[in-house]
Amino acid sequence: xxxxxxxxxxxxxxxxxxxxxxxxxxxxxxxxxxxxxxxxxxxxxxxxxxxxxxxxxxxxxxxxxxxxxxxxxxxxxxxxxxxxxxxxxxxxxxxxxxxxxxxxxxxxxxxxxxxxxxxxxxxxxxxxxxxxxxxxxxxxxxxxxxxxxxxx
Amino acid sequence: xxxxxxxxxxxxxxxxxxxxxxxxxxxxxxxxxxxxxxxxxxxxxxxxxxxxxxxxxxxxxxxxxxxxxxxxxxxxxxxxxxxxxxxxxxxxxxxxxxxxxxxxxxxxxxxxxxxxxxxxxxxxxxxxxxxxxxxxxxxxxxxxxxxxxxxxxxxxxxxxxxxxxxxxxxxxxxxxxxxxxxxxxxxxxxxxxxxxxxxxxxxxxxxxxxxxxxxxxxxxxxxxxxxxxxxxxxxxxxxxxxxxxxxxxxxxxxxxxxxxxxxxxxxxxxxxxxxxxxxxxxxxxxxxxxxxxxxxxxxxxx
Numbered sequence: 001x002x003x004x005x006x007x008x009x010x011x012x013x014x015x016x017x018x019x020x021x022x023x024x025x026x027x028x029x030x031x032x033x034x035x036x037x038x039x040x041x042x043x044x045x046x047x048x049x050x051x052x053x054x055x056x057x058x059x060x061x062x063x064x065x066x067x068x069x070x071x072x073x074x075x076x077x078x079x080x081x082x083x084x085x086x087x088x089x090x091x092x093x094x095x096x097x098x099x100x101x102x103x104x105x106x107x108x109x110x111x112x113x114x115x116x117x118x119x120x121x122x123x124x125x126x127x128x129x130x131x132x133x134x135x136x137x138x139x140x141x142x143x144x145x146x147x148x149x150x151x152x
Numbered sequence: 153x154x155x156x157x158x159x160x161x162x163x164x165x166x167x168x169x170x171x172x173x174x175x176x177x178x179x180x181x182x183x184x185x186x187x188x189x190x191x192x193x194x195x196x197x198x199x200x201x202x203x204x205x206x207x208x209x210x211x212x213x214x215x216x217x218x219x220x221x222x223x224x225x226x227x228x229x230x231x232x233x234x235x236x237x238x239x240x241x242x243x244x245x246x247x248x249x250x251x252x253x254x255x256x257x258x259x260x261x262x263x264x265x266x267x268x269x270x271x272x273x274x275x276x277x278x279x280x281x282x283x284x285x286x287x288x289x290x291x292x293x294x295x296x297x298x299x300x301x302x303x304x305x306x307x308x309x310x311x312x313x314x315x316x317x318x319x320x321x322x323x324x325x326x327x328x329x330x331x332x333x334x335x336x337x338x339x340x341x342x343x344x345x346x347x348x349x350x351x352x353x354x355x356x357x358x359x360x361x362x363x364x365x366x367x368x369x370x371x372x373x374x375x376x377x378x379x380x381x382x383x384x385x386x387x388x389x390x391x392x393x394x395x396x397x398x399x400x401x402x403x404x405x406x407x408x409x410x411x412x413x414x415x416x417x418x419x420x421x422x423x424x425x426x427x428x429x430x431x432x433x434x435x436x437x438x439x440x441x442x443x444x445x446x447x448x449x450x451x452x453x454x
Contacts (some may be wrong), residue, residue: 113257
């Protein structure tokens with residue numbers, strides 16, 4: 001009940017709420033999930049008060065549920081995020097995102113001379129540091145850190 | 153090692169690396185053998201590297217293999233916009249093994265993923281050049297009779313030199329004491345030094361070469377490039393300190409050898425060439441034997 005009072009963004013009937021996003025990562029999450037180009041109704045907020053984190057961001061996407069692969073994507077920029085699935089205004093599933101052991105395809109290698117930035121090569125990374133989120137390229141072996149993430 | 157690509161030195165275990173070195177010693181005793189008569193080696197040099205290319209092609213030719221390929225991208229279909237994948241798949245139809253030099257880092261790994269034939273990485277940008285590392289190891293083993301318990305000095309540009317990084321990493325598999333001589337601007341990167349520490353070896357850093365020479369079994373020289381310095385005055389100030397002259401070898405150990413990946417510019421004075429310590433031309437020759445051993449092993453004829 002208490003949570004309900006604090007809601008600054010309207011509840012949704014069916015869909016996914018991505019909560020506890022670090023405020024500065026909200027727009028990155030939107031882009032990673034291509035929410036900027038989808039037809040679903042989307043509500044989002046940034047700099048909302050959070051007991052746990054001080055400030056947080058939230059995204060609510062109507063009529064859409066994400067597979068674990070997409071959830072893992074979010075973990076790279078928003079490791080604190082919670083994915084909440086809503087059906088008929090009720091929470092039916094709630095889970096924290098997990099940083100994966102490997103990341104394929106959607107992150108670009110930071111090394112401008114890496115083959116993946118010059119040929120049509122799908123990127124593959126091993127997550128070598130889950131705390132600071134560092135990815136090692138399978139091809140050039142250079143490390144791409146969180147601050148340098150750009151998405152394909 | 154049949155059909156096993158060599159993209160990075162770490163693709164081969166230490167036992168496999170030693171096996172290649174032992175086989176190279178056999179080829180050195182008897183280099184002309186017609187064992188690759190029925191094989192075609194593709195030599196794809198997407199950027200020019202005369203020394204490495206000739207060394208590979210000489211190795212293949214001495215074993216009677218047929219060689220196809222190109223020596224620069226402009227003389228291949230790459231200049232028409234063909235992707236690396238298409239080039240590799242096409243050439244795989246014409247050859248049993250591909251030796252490849254390419255300017256992009258990670259290109260050899262990618263080529264290995266798409267090619268049905270094994271790949272030998274002859275250098276992919278600043279990333280890896282494993283055959284250079286093996287020939288350096290061979291030169292050390294041959295001149296010292298062992299790879300363990302050696303004092304090895306690296307002199308010059310230790311920051312950007314791919315050759316140095318790979319060889320230091322490879323020597324960390326053995327009990328090695330490293331002596332690192334460089335200008336402050338060009339010190340060995342911290343990740344490589346961390347690798348030395350992780351393997352419980354010791355290293356000492358110096359800015360001058362003189363005090364190191366009597367301490368070491370191998371003096372590995374590299375070139376310092378002017379363009380590596382932000383301040384040209386700083387380059388002028390330090391450049392002469394990293395030139396090896398014959399007089400500096402007076403207190404060198406009898407077994408000490410001077411190595412250099414070549415080409416040299418002026419970092420080893422030509423007077424050194426006739427000293428018993430000079431080994432860099434023999435080192436280049438050793439590259440042919442090591443490449444023979446690799447071609448024969450991967451093609452499965454030995």
